[in-house]
Amino acid sequence: MRSRRSLLALAIVSGLPGFVTAAPSPDAVTLDRVEVHGDHLRPLPTAEEADTTDRRAHHGADVxxxxSRVPGVALQGAGGASSLPVLRGFADDRVRIAVDGMDLLASCxxxxxxxxxxxxxxxxxxxxVFAGLAPVSLGGDSLGGAITIDATPLHFNEAAKDWTAGGQxxxxxxxxxxxxxxxxxxHAGDANTSLAVIANHAQADNYRAAEPFKTIASTGxxxxxxPLDEVGSSAYETRNQQLTVAQRFEEQQVDVTISRQDMPFQGFPNQRMDLTENQADRVNAHWNGKLGGVAVDARIWHEQVDHAMDFGPDKRFWYGMASNVPGAMTEGRPCAPISQTCAAGMPMLSASRTNGASLRVDHTSAEGDALRAGVDLLAYRLQEDWPxxxxxxxxxxxxxxxxxxRDRAGAFVEWESSPGEGWTRLVGLRVDRVVSDAGPVRGYDIDPALPGSYMMTAADAAAFNARQRRQSDLHWGFAAMLRHSFDAGFSAEVGVVRRVRSPNLHERYAWSTWSMAALMNNTVGDGNGYVGDIGLKPESAHTLSATLDWQDKENGHSARLSPYVTWVDDYIDAVRLTNNATGFNVLRYSNQSARLHGIDASATWTxxxxxxxxxxxxxxxxVTRGRNRQTGGGLYNVMPPQGRLGLVHHRGPWEARVDWEGVRRKASGSAARNEIRxxxxxxxAASLAWTSDDLRxxxxxxxLLDRFYQHPLGGAYVGQGATMMLAGVPAGIAVPGPGRSWRAGFRWSF
Structure with a gap:
């Protein structure tokens, strides 16, 4: 019973991936951890366990x-609930993230x-987490690997004849x-039926750095x-609700999840806008079972997102002209009455609709060899208007x-086998077609008579509308991996993969070079403005990685070392359209080439x-190094060398730990973006936990030492002031991390 009261668990897979295709075995569940088991041969020691139950209080709303403790994973700063995982230098759309089997896209x-x-x-x-290498069965249209999240609560009670109920x-x-x-x-259920309802709420105000980091207190x-140590636009509030119904029929199972998120506000200290409303509704229907000895898994889902941005309370809301002097800005107080010389904020509305489906079949022979094949479809629609x-x-x-x-259709075939004692191999091939398109655009003002923005947008809009905007990309990728287990707990793994990603809609279709509009198209938090390029080619990456692994289970020791290198052709970087050597600029996405290499290491010693x-x-x-092979400069947002060391003590119901994290200075970066060093x-950090059967x-x-620091991937601080203008806020200030913070949390199972 204790194992079924698991509070929160995270099974981490890094280095050369295993083949995680099945739900965890019930006997793999403990109070604090879930160990992920692959089906079939389980060829790799995939589960690198991580106890994260104490970290909900640490990280609040940020999944x-x-x-962050996984080697090869870093976090790109964003809002308090929306940081982006970075896998070996690749982030955002370059990482395939599947939540309950759904490929979801950022509609903003x-x-x-x-x-x-x-x-x-x-x-x-x-x-x-599949850092760098990932089997083709884990999807395409990405470069840096894959992250799969399982949030479907299933509570079948095998031993119960009648319904039982509980919760947390x-x-x-x-x-x-x-x-x-x-x-x-x-939750409630019996041996064949499961019903679960989830609701949560989180909120926070602005946090403070350990010391002042700016010279301006005004917000506009x-x-x-x-205060000079307060990080503007770092507050947030978010609410989630979820309902899951599941039913078993002999060797088959059906589950349907309906979920909603309502996020009233989320500030972004490294973006010139804030989220002022985000409502997302999803329906996810899943079936799996066996047909004639073949395992079949099918899923269909729909997502609808309505998203709004504007200036939050720490950013100037009113803009206008003072005393009829062109270019002279009003102060932060309202300029009434509203007219053509006064603007009240800048509302930005995005609406997206996503329909997806996937089908996968697995067949395992009597010898243990496994053949997998599948198809997946994704149809994405986006409308973005700025009233x-x-x-x-x-x-x-x-x-x-x-x-x-942006429509994607993909198919794969994958074969896993054992060519000899102690050997395991995996080979797979994948093909995807991605088709993207967009309709004609326009600026705010279509009248050439002054005053207005006609001259700032008319030429760009006309050029964009005159072009052929439909693009069709054909991807092909492969994965080949080999592992051998030696005596004394040693194993060696090597693999090579090819992965391809097509540009997203903003990389291709954000069209205006007007600085005010370009500033509102920025997915990396560097304070610059971005313009798309319809003719961008897909990125293609070739990764070679190896892993040496040692497990001494008798004495409780382990170590893992994973070097890797990745070459990327047609890497989507950026070139300047303006040329401010020290401040913010407008840039255009551009195909170049890149190389990333590094090494991940982890160890445990009892x-x-x-x-x-x-x-x-x-x-x-x-350690990750990234270089633009065309310019010779650095790549943006590559984490400098970092390390963690923790001393952990368990005795009875008590657990204590002391953790140290060290990060080296960031001495290089993207010159085009004036990336901040x-x-x-x-x-x-230190923590103490007490656990019983029902309570933690x-x-x-x-x-703990209240150290001032600026996270290397935190981006440029544009969290307050006149953020609509290119030079309206000071450049060269990195977003600082929080100062000393006490925390407490609990979880009660009933």
């Missing part, structure tokens, strides 16, 4: 942060609503930003100033993406295991 010109932002950490049952109640509070959250899960709003709010915008609506379409409890050291380190730092309580402190 991606649960992966700033990618404020990535797939993981639609979950709370308490909803995650298990996750797997959890909550947390964190000092920084007065962050707090609560979640409730209720009359009467509102921020006029005054000034040079009236009387029209700026159409950023008009009837955007120090003692006796009457004084279990003592162990846990460590990991990652950051200093190296070290952070210390966590307390802890992060950044």
């Amino acid at each position: 991606a942060a649960l992966l 010109p700033n990618h404020m609503n990535p797939p993981m932002s639609y979950l709370a950490p308490s909803q995650v049952r298990k996750a797997a 109640l959890g909550g947390y509070a964190r000092e920084q930003g007065d962050a707090r959250g609560i979640d409730l899960a209720l 709003r009359e009467g509102r100033v921020l 006029a709010s005054g000034a040079a915008m009236w009387p029209g609506t700026f159409v950023n993406i008009n009837d955007g379409q 120090l003692a295991d006796g009457t004084a409890g279990h003592w162990a050291l846990e460590g990991s380190a990652s 950051t200093a190296g730092y070290g952070l210390l 309580v966590d307390v802890g402190v992060d950044n």
